[in-house]
Amino acid sequence: MSEKTIKEVVQKxxxxxxxxxxxxxxxxxxxxxxxxxAKEADIKxxxxxxxxxxxxxxxxxYQRDPDKFNxxxxxxxxxxxxxxxxxxxxxxxxxxxxxxxxxxxKCQTAEDFESAANFLEAIMAYHKYYHSKD
Numbered sequence: 001m002s003e004k005t006i007k008e009v010v011q012k013x014x015x016x017x018x019x020x021x022x023x024x025x026x027x028x029x030x031x032x033x034x035x036x037x038a039k040e041a042d043i044k045x046x047x048x049x050x051x052x053x054x055x056x057x058x059x060x061x062y063q064r065d066p067d068k069f070n071x072x073x074x075x076x077x078x079x080x081x082x083x084x085x086x087x088x089x090x091x092x093x094x095x096x097x098x099x100x101x102x103x104x105x106k107c108q109t110a111e112d113f114e115s116a117a118n119f120l121e122a123i124m125a126y127h128k129y130y131h132s133k134d
Contacts, residue, residue: 009033010096010100013101033119044084048123055102
């Protein structure tokens with residue numbers, strides 16, 4: 001696989017109908033989309049963990065009871081992403097990726113959300129791998 005950029009990952013995700021169409025074989029493997037993002041993104045580990053924990057809590061809630069899924073709680077991620085970007089904790093390309101993955105266009109159902117959350121979890125894991133001292 002040739003070296004890809006976060007912008008190319010964003011383009012690939014834009015081409016999906018929804019996040020549930022995201023294939024783990026495309027993002028979870030070494031050299032996959034999550035690996036590319038973790039390697040390229042200049043992300044503060046603390047901020048990534050803060051976002052990740054909120055997403056993981058929602059994911060567990062929806063796994064226990066899929067009927068409790070609602071877009072409003074996912075929409076609350078958008079100000080978190082904006083704050084992180086505004087404070088310089090995440091760069092524009094990572095901000096675009098997050099808002100695309102969790103935004104209303106690609107993330108409409110509990111299944112979409114779970115796929116987006118799994119993608120973020122893979123990014124988190126690769127980030128820890130590359131930046132273990134953060």
